[in-house]
Amino acid sequence: MSCSHCEPSDNRGTVLVDSPTIVLVGNPNVGKSTLFNKLTGAHQTIRNAPGTTVDLSSGGWSGGGRELTLIDSPGTYSLLARSADEEVVTELLTGEIEGSKKPDLVVAVLDATALQRSLYLLGQVSKTGLPTVVAVTMTDVARAEGVTVDSTVLSKVLSVPVVDVDPRHGRGLEVLADTVVKALGTQPLLRGPGACNCAHGGQCCNDPVKDSDSLVDRMVEADDVFDWVEDVSAQVGAGSRRVETTFSDKVDRVLLNPVAGLAVLLGVLWALFQATTAVAAPVMEWAEGFVAGPVTDGALWLTGLVGLSGSWVESLLIDGVLAGIGVVLSFVPLMFIMFLALALLEDSGYLARAALLADRLMRAIGLDGRAVLPLIVGFGCNLPALAATKSLPNAAHRTVTALLVPLTSCAARLTVYILIAAAFFPDHAGTVVFGMYVGSVLLVIAGGLLLRLIFKDTSSADPLFLVLPSYQRPGVSTVLLIAGRRALAFLKGAGVTIVIMLTLMWCLMAIPVRGGHDIADVPVEDSLYAEIAESVSPVFAPAGFDDWHATAALMTGFVAKETVVAALAQSYQVDEPAENDYADAEGSDLGARLRADFDESSGGHGGAAAIAFLVFVLAYTPCAATLAEQKRVLGGKLTFAAFVAQLALAWLLAVAVFQIGSLF
Known part of the structure; x- marks a missing residue:
């Protein structure tokens, strides 16, 4: 098949000399955000997409001898904009987000353990006509499950560069950087569904998006995407795997059991709260004592030096500003330990199982299974949890979930729990704190049952689609980076x-x-x-x-x-x-x-x-x-x-x- 419109389109985005824009695209739980954190380090900013509460993270990436701007898009399974996240990703790729330009290149992150699911999204990305580089993650886990994804073969099939990366351990990142910089010059295009054979540079191309086109319309018309996914999977030998029980399957027999799994979940939470009370307490006391001691003494010496000793200025500095700083600093170790534990559970793959177990409880109160995720986020902070309710498709579910979120015990309440529990029940402080979280869950359930009577259509909850990642050993540097960043955010926000x-x-x-x-x-x-x-x-x-x-x-x-x-x-x-x-x-x-x-x-x-x-x-x-x-x-x-x-x-x-x- 030949085509008359196969010359490179001017709509694909111009390669910028100073800071080309690279967008990471991929399914949830493929390691995309971990890759973003590794590539950008601390050089990150987070903003909401205009008109939404969906976060977009961007950061500077020094790779291949060039300074690049890297954007981490929300994880999505499709570009059919049925949710706020999917809409933001689609608008990001088409340059329709206010204040953003069309990206110069897409780095599509594929999960080797679920290649077909990742390829479905990749096939839709090909319809944007954007230059693309593919990064394949989870290859070690895939091999353990009997699946080998040959990057060389996949590159030939897709007609774009393919790089194996392990963002958790930092492997393949330099190769990815060099490949991206080279691709900015060569503009490789995906041979996606419905690709046509062209003569320019030996490349194949898809019909690039025109200004009058609707990407969603093009997605709906692309009935051949599934056939393309099957064809690519067959060519790279990823369509089949050994029929045997994996390590994750064996563990899930226990952790996803309605009785044993819930008991394990409660045990994990209890151990987490015990760790925060036992481990953090000495560090908290030291931090508070440091401010109340040497820092306060220094401030008193300074006010005396300038003749303000005993004045209202000294009182404001000591009893106001420094008292606040002391309280903030004393709780930073506690928050770090909490965030570190949560990052370990998330990176290991367990948090997704916890969400699935909690989903069973939510169905008892008639909520959409997806409402579990905002409620879980609420245990970290109620504010982003409320924002997350906007992604729920049912208006009644959004309302009920937004009313229940404030009943979830956010991390800020934890500081109060620990102070009172340690003061009144020093030998059982961890158990008291744990009881508060159990009480929070019971309040959510009771509130949901009551609201179910008011919002009667919440009983028609749709099944929850939740991909469970394979269990893996958490990366030390990754979880430390995540915990440190979250603790710093707590310090900045709560401190002010x-x-x-x-x-x-x-x-x-x-x-x-x-x-x-x-x-x-x-x-x-x-x-x-x-x-x-x-x-x-x-x-x-x-x-x-x-x-x-x-x-x-x-x-x-x-x-x-x-x-x-x-x-x-x-x-x-x-x-x-x-x-x-x-x-x-x-x-x-x-x-x-x-x-x-x-x-x-x-x-x-x-x-x-x-x-x-x-x-x-x-x-x-x-x-x-x-x-x-x-x-x-x-x-x-x-x-x-x-x-x-x-x-x-x-x-x-x-x-x-x-x-x-x-x-x-």
Whole structure:
């Protein structure tokens, strides 16, 4: 077959001299993002695609002697834009995203263990007419399963360069860089479905996308894609494999069992929380002590040197800014350990199994199986979890999931759990924290059952399509990079919020409302801060913590849950030391004061009051940023109704927990 339009199209994108744009495209769980992290290192930026909440990561890539711009697109199985992720990938490849140009080259990442599924997407990518290089991952896992993908043969069949890479261990990255730079000059085009034979440069081409064409229309018309996938698989010998039970199959017999698998999942979570309480605690104490000791001493020396000793400026610096920095730094080790553990579970392939197990629970409350993923994300942070609900195809599912996400216990709440658990239950802190997460899951299930009665069409949940990656040994450098980046993001985001919040708190504490004190020279109990908290605290008397310190901390939690701990630390720090029976007790001074005040407000049932306080923190309204995102997803009226309902729920649960707990 010949064609009259086989000359290279001007629409394919011009090779830029300074910084050509390369886009990574591939299915979820093929190692694409790991490859992106390896190639770009710390030189990354993350932005939302215009008009969406889908993240696009871009970074600088120094490869093959050139400076390149690398973009990591969302994982997708198809370019038929049925979801926000697929739409963003399609618009990215066609240059339709605002502020972006058409890429100069595509690096298609194929999974050797699921080559046919990867080839289906590749066949659609060929319709864009973009120069392409293929990177094949998971070749070692494929060989263990009896499948060998010959890159040389695959390159001849596809008519584009093919490179074997192992992003987890950094193998093949230099070859990939050299191949990409060379391809920017040669402009290799995929011999995809419906390819035509052409004479230019010995290459074959597909009909390039014209300005009047719709890529989606072209995808729908490409009925020969499946035939092409079968043909390519047969030519490279990847269409069949040994019929035997793999290691992943054997492990999944246990981990995907409805009973044993759920027990293992709960055991993994319990061990994770034990590790964060036992391992992180000494490092947290050291970090907080470093700020409270040498750093604070240095700040005091500096203020004295410039003649500000004893002034409000010194108070703001020590009791506001440095107090916030100390709290933030003390929890960075905890967050790093948590993110490291999650990265290990993700890179090993276990997290996908956890999602599948959780999906079975979601079906009991009538949700689409895909709603599991936003809810799981919610245990990290409610904000991106709410954004992820927009990818759900059913409007009722989106609404119910967005209402349930705030009931998932985000990482910010973990700092509060650990402080209270360590102060009141030092020998069982890990178990208490674990119980909070179990309680969060139970709240999600109960909330889903209730909302199912309101949104009746949620019972028609479609089956969940979830590809389970093969189990593999996590890459040390990869998980460290991921954990470090997430911990740094926590430090930047939470750090700024906490410092700003503590500055505002300092202002409230510096304003006297009684006693004729000067500004910034006022006991906390005579300040505007305590006045507001004291007026609200009687509401919590039935829950056992009718104490202004606790109430004030909960008030700051509306800004960010991280500030609950900061508020407690600062309010007790500037308060006058009180004589109590816990002066010589084990634990920090903050813990001793918390125990004393909770015992007093609860009539001697401090432990029950502490659990009630934790339950309230778990269930009450999330941070302001989450509320803003919830308003964008649900609208103002429904968000306000959810806000009021969640406050009422948290109060009722806290009261019930204390009233029952105080009986023992």
